[in-house]
Amino acid sequence: KRHLISAADLSRDDAVLILDTAEELARIADRPIKKLPTLRGRTVVNLFYEDSTRTRISFEAAAKRLSADVINFSAKGSSVSKGESLKDTALTLEAMGADAVVIRHHDSGAPHRLATSGWINGSVVNAGDGTHEHPTQALLDAFTMRRHLEPGTGGGLDGRRITVVGDILHSRVARSNVLLLHTLGAQVTLVAPPTLVPVGVATWPCEVSYDLDTVLPKSDAVMMLRVQRERMNAAFFPTEREYARRYGLDGDRMARMPEHALVMHPGPMNRGMEITAEVADSPRCTAVEQVANGVSIRMAVLYLLLGGASPGEAPAAGTST
Ligand code: CP
Numbered sequence: 001k002r003h004l005i006s007a008a009d010l011s012r013d014d015a016v017l018i019l020d021t022a023e024e025l026a027r028i029a030d031r032p033i034k035k036l037p038t039l040r041g042r043t044v045v046n047l048f049y050e051d052s053t054r055t056r057i058s059f060e061a062a063a064k065r066l067s068a069d070v071i072n073f074s075a076k077g078s079s080v081s082k083g084e085s086l087k088d089t090a091l092t093l094e095a096m097g098a099d100a101v102v103i104r105h106h107d108s109g110a111p112h113r114l115a116t117s118g119w120i121n122g123s124v125v126n127a128g129d130g131t132h133e134h135p136t137q138a139l140l141d142a143f144t145m146r147r148h149l150e151p152g153t154g155g156g157l158d159g160r161r162i163t164v165v166g167d168i169l170h171s172r173v174a175r176s177n178v179l180l181l182h183t184l185g186a187q188v189t190l191v192a193p194p195t196l197v198p199v200g201v202a203t204w205p206c207e208v209s210y211d212l213d214t215v216l217p218k219s220d221a222v223m224m225l226r227v228q229r230e231r232m233n234a235a236f237f238p239t240e241r242e243y244a245r246r247y248g249l250d251g252d253r254m255a256r257m258p259e260h261a262l263v264m265h266p267g268p269m270n271r272g273m274e275i276t277a278e279v280a281d282s283p284r285c286t287a288v289e290q291v292a293n294g295v296s297i298r299m300a301v302l303y304l305l306l307g308g309a310s311p312g313e314a315p316a317a318g319t320s321t
Pocket residue numbers: 051052053054055056128137266267268
């Protein structure tokens with residue numbers, strides 16, 4: 001495959017290959033020599049039209065650990081603010097020899113447009129587009145779940161019950177997770193206020209519940225989503241207190257989960273809204289581990305898309321950090 005635009009692009013074999021490659025790369029990166037020569041001479045452009053902390057930094061870390069050259073482009077402070085189009089920006093990046101463009105954009109469909117436009121020849125990786133998809137987030141989430149729930153198996157997440165809670169309507173993370181987790185054999189239940197469930201959810205491969213307390217005891221992992229107020233009409237939103245009371249995860253609710261079950265959050269968190277500080281800082285919460293796993297997943301995606309040298313190869317002289 002040349003691009004990664006949607007979790008739906010991935011067959012089960014594709015997804016397992018990415019997870020297994022990320023495991024291999026994480027094992028190598030745990031050794032004292034952290035930098036691999038696999039993408040030396042390649043250029044990865046981080047093209048970010050929307051704010052990001054975790055995704056942008058981890059794609060940069062991933063590309064650098066594979067010895068690629070990295071160009072960070074933020075729409076803020078660029079000629080985008082003078083009205084330059086995505087097409088002209090893409091042509092500029094192509095002229096600079098981008099082998100891969102990692103794009104985050106406020107418009108759903110922008111990565112697809114870039115991949116199919118002919119404006120660039122390199123690979124396109126969707127780093128989050130509008131309310132559509134965030135496939136590498138879903139991959140790092142599945143990687144984290146597999147490590148905890150199916151350690152050492154190297155397969156999928158067959159039969160595991162995953163609950164995704166909160167602002168599904170605006171969540172590209174939820175959509176990508178539903179698609180990927182279904183592909184990996186898990187059963188997904190979405191829990192949200194009725195106003196924050198997308199109209200087309202009946203076509204998604206998952207169940208929907210409005211009662212968090214009945215779903216928690218049957219969950220192997222509970223993923224809390226950020227309430228995306230910046231994408232929301234205030235009229236659709238219950239009060240903060242009402243939201244936290246019905247859909248927030250606090251210590252009492254966490255105690256209803258099975259002992260082995262994970263608490264997950266893609267970040268950034270609204271502490272006190274969808275998750276209390278007590279839960280966010282508890283050992284059961286994998287939010288920080290998800291960030292670390294994101295580097296391994298993004299290394300695997302770049303490595304597989306750009307067809308680098310074998311990740312098991314010893315680094316050449318001068319490449320260690
Ligand atoms: N989870 C996630 O995409 O975080 P950022 O917006 O900080 O990249």
